Amino acid sequence: MNAFAIEHVSKSYILEGAERPVLKDINLQVGHNEIVAIVGASGCGKSTLLRLVVGLDADYRGTISWGNHDRTSASKVGMVFQDHRLYPWLTVQGNVDLAFDNTRLSAAERRDRTSHYLQLVGLADYAKAYPRQLSGGMAQRAAIARALAQEPEVLLMDEPFGALDSILRMRLQDELLSIWEKNKVSIIIVTHDVEEALYLADRVLVMEPNPGRIRDVVEVDLPRPRDRSDPAIAELKRRCLATLV
Amino acid sequence: MADPTLRAARFPRGAVLPLVAALIWSAASAAGILSGPMAVSPLEVVVTPFVDPSGRELWMALLASIARVLSGGILGGLIGLVLGYLAGMYKTAALGLAPTVHTVRQVALFAWIPLLTAWFGNGESTKLVFTALSTFFPLFLATEQGVKQAPSPLIEAAHTLGLRRWTRVRKLYLPAALPSIYVGLQIAVLSAWIGTIGAEYAIGNGRGLGSYIASARDQFRMDIVIVGVFALAGGGVALSAAVRFITAKISPWSQEAR
Numbered sequence: 001m002n003a004f005a006i007e008h009v010s011k012s013y014i015l016e017g018a019e020r021p022v023l024k025d026i027n028l029q030v031g032h033n034e035i036v037a038i039v040g041a042s043g044c045g046k047s048t049l050l051r052l053v054v055g056l057d058a059d060y061r062g063t064i065s066w067g068n069h070d071r072t073s074a075s076k077v078g079m080v081f082q083d084h085r086l087y088p089w090l091t092v093q094g095n096v097d098l099a100f101d102n103t104r105l106s107a108a109e110r111r112d113r114t115s116h117y118l119q120l121v122g123l124a125d126y127a128k129a130y131p132r133q134l135s136g137g138m139a140q141r142a143a144i145a146r147a148l149a150q151e152p153e154v155l156l157m158d159e160p161f162g163a164l165d166s167i168l169r170m171r172l173q174d175e176l177l178s179i180w181e182k183n184k185v186s187i188i189i190v191t192h193d194v195e196e197a198l199y200l201a202d203r204v205l206v207m208e209p210n211p212g213r214i215r216d217v218v219e220v221d222l223p224r225p226r227d228r229s230d231p232a233i234a235e236l237k238r239r240c241l242a243t244l245v
Numbered sequence: 246m247a248d249p250t251l252r253a254a255r256f257p258r259g260a261v262l263p264l265v266a267a268l269i270w271s272a273a274s275a276a277g278i279l280s281g282p283m284a285v286s287p288l289e290v291v292v293t294p295f296v297d298p299s300g301r302e303l304w305m306a307l308l309a310s311i312a313r314v315l316s317g318g319i320l321g322g323l324i325g326l327v328l329g330y331l332a333g334m335y336k337t338a339a340l341g342l343a344p345t346v347h348t349v350r351q352v353a354l355f356a357w358i359p360l361l362t363a364w365f366g367n368g369e370s371t372k373l374v375f376t377a378l379s380t381f382f383p384l385f386l387a388t389e390q391g392v393k394q395a396p397s398p399l400i401e402a403a404h405t406l407g408l409r410r411w412t413r414v415r416k417l418y419l420p421a422a423l424p425s426i427y428v429g430l431q432i433a434v435l436s437a438w439i440g441t442i443g444a445e446y447a448i449g450n451g452r453g454l455g456s457y458i459a460s461a462r463d464q465f466r467m468d469i470v471i472v473g474v475f476a477l478a479g480g481g482v483a484l485s486a487a488v489r490f491i492t493a494k495i496s497p498w499s500q501e502a503r
Contacts, residue, residue: 054405079405085398089420089496098416102407150406 002067003154003186004053005029009062011048012211021211022048023060028205028214030154032067033184037197037204039240045212046190050156053188054079067153078147078185082159084139086131092118092142093127099149117145120179137168144176148183157189161196169193170228173200177224194240198233199226206243216243285468290475293468300469302457307476309452310441314484317376318437325381325433326426329388334418343389350382354440358447369451372444379440380433387429391422420496427492434484442477454480 006028012021022045030036038046051057053064054077066076078099086095096114105113118124121141131139140160147155160176161169173196180187191197197204198220206216218236226233267287273279274286293300328346331338357378358371365371395418403413445455454473461469 056401056404077405079402081398081402083398085402087399087402087416087420089423090416094416098406098408098412101409101412146406 002029003032003034004064004066006049006053007063007065009049009052009060009064010211011045011052011057011060023052024211024213026062026212026214030186030188032153032186033180034203035180035187035189035201037201038188038190038207039192039194039197039204039244040207040212041209041244042192043212044207044209046207047158048212050079050158050188050190053077053154054156076150076153078150078152078155080140080143080147080155080157080160082162084131084136084143086139086142086146088131091128091130092123092134092145095131095142096146096149099146113149117149118142120148120182121145121175137164137172140164140172141175144179148179148185152185154186154188157187159191160189162191162193169196174225176200194237194244195228195233198236198240199228204236204240206240208243216240282465283467285471289468290471293472294476297469299461299464299466300472303454303469303472303476306452306454306457306473307480310438310445310454311480311484313372313376313441313445313453314434314437317373317441318380318434320373321377321380321437322384322430322433324377325384325429326388329385330392330414330418330422332385333389333392333422339389346382346385350386354379354436355443355447358444362448367448367450371448372441372451372453375444376437376441380437383429383433383436384426387425387432388422391425391429392418394425395421423492423496427488427496430488430492431485434488435481438477438481438484 006026009023009026010021011023012019014020026049028036038049040046048057052060086092087098090098093114096117097110100110100113115124115127118127121144123138123142123145126134126138126142131142134142140163144160161172164172176187177200187200189197189200194204198218201220204218204220205214206218207213208215216239218240220233220236222230222232270279271287274284279286294303295301328338328342332343332346333339354375357375361371361374361378365374399417399421403417408417441453442455442458445451445453446459447455449456449459454476458470458473458477461467461473
């Protein structure tokens with residue numbers, strides 16, 4: 001059973017009277033608890049694809065279908081953007097609490113779950129802090145906690161660590177995997193970092209621009225935890241880069 | 246050695262000019278340069294609100310005006326907030342409402358008084374409506390602008406979080422509009438104060454700072470007129486400070502800078 005499926009999805013913009021295709025015939029099935037990474041040069045439409053899936057953009061051809069739900073149950077999709085998008089006027093706790101707005105949880109349950117997810121991302125001590133008091137990595141972790149608190153079946157991540165330095169990025173990748181172990185969700189992560197994709201994902205889609213399409217699908221059949229310097233990863237990286245560059 | 250800039254900072258430099266003016270004024274009236282029925286000395290102005298039977302009316306007048314600013318201001322302010330929000334949020338409201346409001350606000354405020362007295366009579370309701378009107382315009386504009394400036398990344402986040410409409414109002418659009426609303430509030434409170442005094446002055450009956458000054462003028466009591474003018478300035482400064490104080494209290498996130 002798939003968590004969701006994208007079938008024959010295409011999208012184009014009208015630019016100066018001419019039709020510019022951004023996505024062409026995208027097909028993707030994501031299984032439960034699977035991690036899929038999408039890599040590609042900027043402009044290949046990988047972020048656009050996530051925006052279609054989460055429902056920020058409804059202007060496309062093709063179908064996006066959800067395992068046992070209809071298209072309207074988009075609340076089962078969580079999204080983490082490259083910028084944390086925390087509300088600056090709410091505390092970290094208040095931001096996570098937004099995730100429960102569309103639920104029938106009691107105030108006490110909301111509090112419990114908020115502290116659970118803050119604990120999970122290691123921000124329990126910062127519940128009362130405002131976003132501007134957090135470092136970039138902490139803010140991104142808070143954004144991940146907020147998305148996880150929606151208890152989504154699918155977590156979409158659009159270059160979630162792209163704005164962080166490389167050491168912090170590796171640390172957050174490990175954290176993401178350990179959260180995923182505890183909290184099984186399907187994850188689609190868009191990144192331009194091939195190593196990140198191969199370290200995290202079960203499957204890596206390599207996209208190509210003009211128009212955006214899937215060029216290669218790389219299965220990463222390696223057990224976790226993975227070794228970043230594993231020759232098998234290096235081999236797969238060579239294959240991805242051959243398509244990309 | 247004392248730091249000269251520190252010592253200078255301890256003495257309120259803003260007080261220098263009024264003190265010099267008061268000294269010149271005292272000297273002029275002591276020397277008899279200022280004379281005649283319209284001339285008053287600073288000392289008279291200082292004691293009038295406490296000893297003079299008509300001067301003592303000041304305190305009740307001040308209270309009445311402040312009550313009017315608050316009631317009219319809250320009425321007009323709330324209407325401005327709600328309509329401004331709708332105009333900022335919804336295209337239909339913006340198209341239907343904004344052109345009218347933007348045209349009507351070009352009418353000088355005091356040009357409304359003849360119309361309003363015709364509609365609402367020569368009494369309390371006209372003053373209230375006039376104060377409400379003078380608060381409405383700045384808050385309408387500020388709210389409309391502020392809501393339109395809500396950052397689109399945060400609007401998208403509201404979508405992915407599945408926030409309900411009322412939550413979006415409370416937790417996204419209003420806080421995002423607050424900086425603009427604060428500026429509008431600063432303008433609105435002074436506009437309301439001027440509007441209240443103006444309406445009281447023009448209509449003339451009932452209690453209030455405006456009618457206090459108007460009746461003093463009719464009785465050629467320049468000391469009371471000057472007391473009234475000072476009270477007017479003081480009231481405006483106090484209202485402005487109150488707004489600043491309250492707005493700082495309700496936006497903790499903007500204060501806790503790193």
